[in-house]
Amino acid sequence: MRTPKPPHEMVRRFFQLTLARRFAEAERALSSIRSQMRDVEWSRGYLQALNGIIHVWRSNYDRYAFISNLDMDDVSVLKKSHGDFVKHSKSPLHDVYDRGFFSAWTDFMRFLLDQHNAREGRPNKKS
Numbered sequence: 001m002r003t004p005k006p007p008h009e010m011v012r013r014f015f016q017l018t019l020a021r022r023f024a025e026a027e028r029a030l031s032s033i034r035s036q037m038r039d040v041e042w043s044r045g046y047l048q049a050l051n052g053i054i055h056v057w058r059s060n061y062d063r064y065a066f067i068s069n070l071d072m073d074d075v076s077v078l079k080k081s082h083g084d085f086v087k088h089s090k091s092p093l094h095d096v097y098d099r100g101f102f103s104a105w106t107d108f109m110r111f112l113l114d115q116h117n118a119r120e121g122r123p124n125k126k127s
Helices: 008-019 023-036 041-059 075-090 096-120
Strands: none
Touching: 008 023, 008 041, 008 096, 023 041, 041 096, 075 096
């Protein structure tokens, strides 16, 4: 069965709004994403990751959260994290929910890399 991928542009907008700390708009974007996705385990994992991203960003600090310890200006770290999340999102060792969860993180890392490339004037690469 094919995974119920979320609307790409809506997810990117959610990431933009969250990073800009426009949380009310990000919550509305998340609600729109939720309404567009099928209610299956993969989607539940994906949406849980998005909820976690906005929660940690809103709380401003959680020393145990991955995102709080992530240097978003270090491209090598972002690439490594992206690669790790891609592996987890495709691993048969993880259940469907977890693959959805890791897919959201893969998308977030890709978004951060694309943002960095845009600042540097480089074309975005899809992976």
